[in-house]
Amino acid sequence: MSTLQHRRAVAGDLAAIIQLLADDELGSAREDPSSPPDPRYVDAFAAIDADPNQLLAVLVDSADVVIGCLQLSFIPGLSRLGLWRGQIESVRVAGSRRGEGLGRAMFEWAIAECRRRGCGLVQLTTDKRRPEAREFYEALGFVASHEGMKLIL
Amino acid sequence: MSTLQHRRAVAGDLAAIIQLLADDELGSAREDPSSPPDPRYVDAFAAIDADPNQLLAVLVDSADVVIGCLQLSFIPGLSRLGLWRGQIESVRVAGSRRGEGLGRAMFEWAIAECRRRGCGLVQLTTDKRRPEAREFYEALGFVASHEGMKLIL
Numbered sequence: 312m313s314t315l316q317h318r319r320a321v322a323g324d325l326a327a328i329i330q331l332l333a334d335d336e337l338g339s340a341r342e343d344p345s346s347p348p349d350p351r352y353v354d355a356f357a358a359i360d361a362d363p364n365q366l367l368a369v370l371v372d373s374a375d376v377v378i379g380c381l382q383l384s385f386i387p388g389l390s391r392l393g394l395w396r397g398q399i400e401s402v403r404v405a406g407s408r409r410g411e412g413l414g415r416a417m418f419e420w421a422i423a424e425c426r427r428r429g430c431g432l433v434q435l436t437t438d439k440r441r442p443e444a445r446e447f448y449e450a451l452g453f454v455a456s457h458e459g460m461k462l463i464l
Numbered sequence: 465m466s467t468l469q470h471r472r473a474v475a476g477d478l479a480a481i482i483q484l485l486a487d488d489e490l491g492s493a494r495e496d497p498s499s500p501p502d503p504r505y506v507d508a509f510a511a512i513d514a515d516p517n518q519l520l521a522v523l524v525d526s527a528d529v530v531i532g533c534l535q536l537s538f539i540p541g542l543s544r545l546g547l548w549r550g551q552i553e554s555v556r557v558a559g560s561r562r563g564e565g566l567g568r569a570m571f572e573w574a575i576a577e578c579r580r581r582g583c584g585l586v587q588l589t590t591d592k593r594r595p596e597a598r599e600f601y602e603a604l605g606f607v608a609s610h611e612g613m614k615l616i617l
Contacts, residue, residue: 351545352542437613454614
């Protein structure tokens with residue numbers, strides 16, 4: 312773990328991040344890992360990178376190879392006395408590096424980032440088809456108090 | 465309905481919006497409707513207003529009295545081919561105006577705004593202590609496919 316580090320993603324990480332998103336039971340049907348990246352990914356990266364309330368982060372090894380990714384959104388809101396929320400999305404660890412506790416390390420880093428940004432709450436939604444993910448989040452202290460509802464347009 | 469309209473919230477709406485947030489079974493314990501507004505609300509309003517990916521909206525009657533509110537967050541992301549998400553939060557209708565279908569009208573307006581902004585998905589989380597809210601969202605086409613997990617910091 313000591314040689315791994317989290318850093319903000321740069322454009323050169325995009326292909327590696329897309330590979331991570333596609334290397335997933337649910338993601339494989341939804342993503343396109345072809346090279347060069349689909350322009351929709353390039354546009355999305357630019358939008359994330361330009362938004363000071365978005366933080367796309369990668370976990371890299373000592374050779375700066377991307378082995379994990381996640382996106383943090385810092386959301387201002389009026390509810391709960393003007394509470395800022397940190398929202399975690401698109402978390403992936405490389406298949407070759409699973410089982411080493413890297414997911415937990417990434418979440419601990421992400422939660423610390425949320426604290427640093429003044430958030431009073433961290434939230435995420437997890438697909439009900441991944442019951443083991445829910446248990447992982449509960450071990451980190453998350454409570455499944457809400458239904459996560461989606462409407463595809 | 466014809467005399468009602470949605471518009472972007474302005475600073476002068478803040479007290480009315482806080483009243484709406486506090487006039488709620490769960491919100492009454494979490495909000496402070498005292499006047500002038502707690503500085504934390506004032507700061508949160510400024511942060512929302514300054515962020516082009518946040519839209520705090522109010523529903524007003526023909527006299528421009530606030531009778532509903534909601535917050536939309538437009539979130540860029542890489543997942544699902546660079547899909548933008550619209551996220552709906554803090555939806556309230558004035559107690560005196562419940563039962564008129566205003567909640568449904570507000571959601572239809574919000575979903576249309578998400579389409580207009582190019583979102584491919586609209587999402588929200590709803591507290592499991594509000595089963596009737598889940599049914600309301602399902603009637604609008606939302607699917608409770610995810611667990612909504614929260615971690616209070």
